[in-house]
Amino acid sequence: MIGAGRYRRDIDGLRAIAILPVLLFHAHVPGFSGGYVGVDIFFVISGFLITGIIAREVDEQRFSLVHFYERRFRRIMPALSLMILAVLAAACWLYLPGDIEGVPKSALAATLFASNLWFFTDTGYFAGGADVKPLLHTWSLAVEEQYYLGFPILLMLVARFAARWRSLIVGVIAAISLALAIALQRDTSGFTFYLLPTRAWELFAGALLALGAIPAPRPRWLREALAWSGLLSVAFAVIFYTRETVFPGITALPPVLGAALLLHSAPGTSVGRLLSLPPFVGVGLISYSLYLWHWPLIVFTEYATDAALTGWTAIAVVAASFIAAILSWRFVERPFRDARRIPARRIFQFTGGAMALLCLLSLALLAMGGWPQRFAPQVLQLAAGRTDISPARKACHDTFARGAQPCILGAKVRPDALLWGDSHGVEMAYALSLGARAEGRALIERTTSSCPPVLGYDAPKDARCARANQAALTAIRADPAIRRIYLAAFWANGEFDDPAFVAKLDATIHALRAEGRQVILIGPVPPQPFDVPRHLAHLARAGDLAQAQGVDRATIEARTRNLRALFARWQARGVTLIDPMARLCDARRCAIIHDGKPLYFDSHHLSLAGARLVIGE
Template sequence: MTSFSEQENTATTPHLVHPKYRPDIDGLRAIAVLAVVFFHAFPAWLKGGFIGVDVFFVISGYLISTIIFNSLDKNSFNFLAFYGRRIKRIFPALITVLVSCSMFGWFVLYPDEYSQLGKHLLGGSTFISNFVLWNESGYFDTSAEIKPLLHLWSLGIEEQFYILWPLALWLAWKKHFNALLIITTISLISFFLNIANIHSDPSATFYLPQTRAWELLAGSLLAYINIYRHPLADPQGLSTGGTLRRVLLNPAAKPNEKIIRNTLSTAGTCLIGFGILFITKEHSFPGWWAILPVSGAFFIIAAGPDAWINKNILSSKLFVWFGLISFPLYLWHWPLLAFARIIQSDVPSREARVAAVLAAIALAWLTYRFLERPLRNNQSKLQTPILVVLMASIGVAGFTIFNLAGLPNRNAVKSAEQFNSQFVGPLWKFSQNNTCVDRYKFKEAESYGWWFCITNKDEKPTLLLLGNSYANHLYPGLAANKKINNHTLLSIGACPPNMGIPSDENTETNTTPCSGYRAYHQKLLINSIIEEEKTIKYAILDGLDSQPTDDAIKTIEERISYLESHGIQVIVFAPHIRIKKDLKGCFSRPLKSGPASCDITQQTREKIFNDFKPLIDEISKTHPTVKFFDQNELFCDFLGCSLVRNGMPLFRDEYGHYSEYASAQLATLFVKWAEQHAPEILEE
């Protein structure tokens, strides 16, 4: 992604030997960047366009390794010159985009959004975005579509490669180690880690360098083969490389050379084309699927500039032009699309996405023409340290923005303070407190990373909130309500209340809120609390499926039987309306024409009730004392239904978790219901 200019033979950098310019590689880079851009703008049209990043990895590995091998052979490799050139190549465009994002975000982003942008500014300026995003990834992560700097993960992997790989090759050269053996060994280890972890930890496999290194090293392998095509080129035992080079590309001018080159180029084009058309986000990627774009790029570069496709298509003026602006185009396109989605709080219109793509192309050309080229030709010794200082300043600014919670006192968003305070994300301050964690030691919690455990008193519980995050979001409202908080409330667990059979569990960890054996351990823990404390009188069950199957009804009935056998009154909360929607769009925002409608139909509520009624009927037959509460009164009244109540959002995130305001409002509605249907719970 970052090394399209590495092919230029720049005589002003005497310490490094640069490869001869190949316009077809710029053309290949054009295909890669356009695939990524159109995938992000129109994912339904180009479902596999994201594999363009993998093509970039191969190109970068090839060009950078070519420079290193040639320079080491001529004893002219210089670390300062190498890294100085990387800085001059990467920093100008990246600084421009980062500064532009921070300035634009100042005026349009709410504090929580601006705080996250600050964290990503820090990650982007230090080239660790892939680690930052990996740390954020998970079921409850903020939607990727509203992270303006999400795309910098790949730049982070490339820069980590640029930092470590020259040092590794330099040491190998100094110690006379076989470079081919090193490339092959590391590639195989990296590929094995990729295959081994793609299902158990897909986020780590996608973002971390050790599972992506093989893609860059595929380019390094090709560079090695091209340079050491003759056994005599390396007296240290590199004849293996020469043999491999002759197997793939016959260097002798024989009649079949053109056929071989065209076959390689055609095969590479077909592999990349197949990947773009048929690989989707649903595939386990990178995994085995990444072989397609990596092999495709490998074959196209190996075919050389004289293959028909390379010479007549990839080397054409249009493709080369897009290749030359590919790096700034990659940097600009995603922030424009992400900010458009943030402002609209929904997928932007097709016209808006087309405009964003055209604007990205224009900005990329301006960046290349008036920033990159002039600075690349400027040989001032102060240029590199100035760029480093500017990048470091962006990192400090990003850390400050993040540390100051997104600067909530900005005039542009101060008027939104009241309703925006409700948007705190899925994991909030009511997830845990020390009183609960200290009282109920849970040894398995460390392996799961998080666990709902919160209570309002350091006493034996009397009211249990049993379920997943949809039970936990009831806690703050009930705990604050004067007619309920005389109880000792305990919200504990992370799985639906009817789960907990080991044979039914998903043994993979960190993929869903109820991954691994979390439900089983939750059930054991809660059962031990019930049996040892002997004080729980009421249990509120929430987080049940709105369309329960017969098996689900059976497991719920079994759970209720257990609770009732211990003298616990069960109250089931019927599932609430869950619409995956960013409620920030329900309110005005700078640069936005007006708030979107957040009304919902009465039929939405009725459908949930009708779908859930078979469970109500079945449980009522076998357990007539169980009571059912319809919490969707929170959304609906005689005027209609809405996701906003009294000018405040009812969800705190896009997953349908109640805001603190909604939790309080629902507690009031529950108390009114309980006065008629369960008055004993208010008299405790």
């Protein structure tokens, strides 16, 4: 067994290598697009250090679960409790009713070390994105604590019944976890990302090192080569991975193995000396508190400003994160880790009391139902724009993915039209159905998330898109009563203006026209750089609603240049164009509010009010 019993400065340096990319990735600093892999590095370090301690004490027949959890509570709970308390207070002051409701739920889950389970199940359009989840980062703490509920018991049982096979047993479990992660790496539910079964192998990677399962390299040149390989593997993931990288799974191997190589080979090498430099060690010492505080500070700042961090704002938030981390380490972490100052009994009392208090506060906030009394009626009315959606959205969207039949909207007659699109088509379909109902007609809605109605398009992370589109075309061909086809998608997302994509859309329109169908293209909806209902509510709260304005029209025209270049040609062929920009934008700016109602329910999906304005219903 190696890795236990002596302090290694290079490990604190490795903690800095883990936390800094996470911080800079979340702060949108260029060059750190894969900084999220820092969490995986933390998992490896944790598995290495904690396993070394447990295994040594088990081997010496002095391991105590009570003492183990006392150490865990000292390490985790004081700083975590303070951060959760601060988040609850800040959310009460800052968050609108529709946004605050998720905070006490996540606080309750974080307090009980179940936040990974909560965020895994907290899905849907109105669960709120990461930008309103100040406790989202606690999912990784939950994974670790769930791991440490069972792992010490496993080592105790193995020591008693199969001591000779300890490394093999741990290795087999790690291999199973890794195989599961790879098998499910394209899962879009969040299971692979959030849950322990597909993350445990990363902790086991460190555990195997601590158990001595891999012989230590002896030649100096080999240790140097392995250490530099590890550092370069981590750097590769941090620099070249992006939000679009399928992760975790096989792509987690470079940062995990890189961290393992550094733990195993860095001592006595030039890399070890680099990681042992005071700046790295200093950041490593405060890394836990820095991890805790950076994310809420970023989320609350972006929420208050309705803008992603940039420039001096990003610098200020990063600096504030370091200040909060230093204070937390100095006045919270260090005192509670000192058994001479705070005995074990007090630690358990504090932990129980803190958990009880946080649970009670969270439940009280939940009972208040968003606490709308904090705001004026106009603010609440504008914030409620987030729920101005198609009443049929839940039932009718993503039917192909659910294996359900597409919805028929409008009058109770045989449909003569079909809307084919992604999530941007949902409210459009409902707005069209209002006019259809008044005329005694009906239409079919076939909408699939992140799947534009373009034949031959392969969604990067969802193979179902191509199948959904082919099924739509087959259904159109099989039903001659469908005379009009509406096409709607997030055309202005920045990706769909690629000439190759536009060519596929052109071919799709040609195929529909060849079937003798009338094609109506609903053009690009201008995306906004903020959540529209929230932004309008913030303006109203500050008395500045008259200043409300949307994105610059020229910006959207530049993002859809290739698509718009074909409008005239399509119209000449008989394609009807509904151009949202003609309805929403003047010569300079695009509107975000009309008759006192938000035109979007988030940053880029039109609300029902917006869809009706565009469709003319």
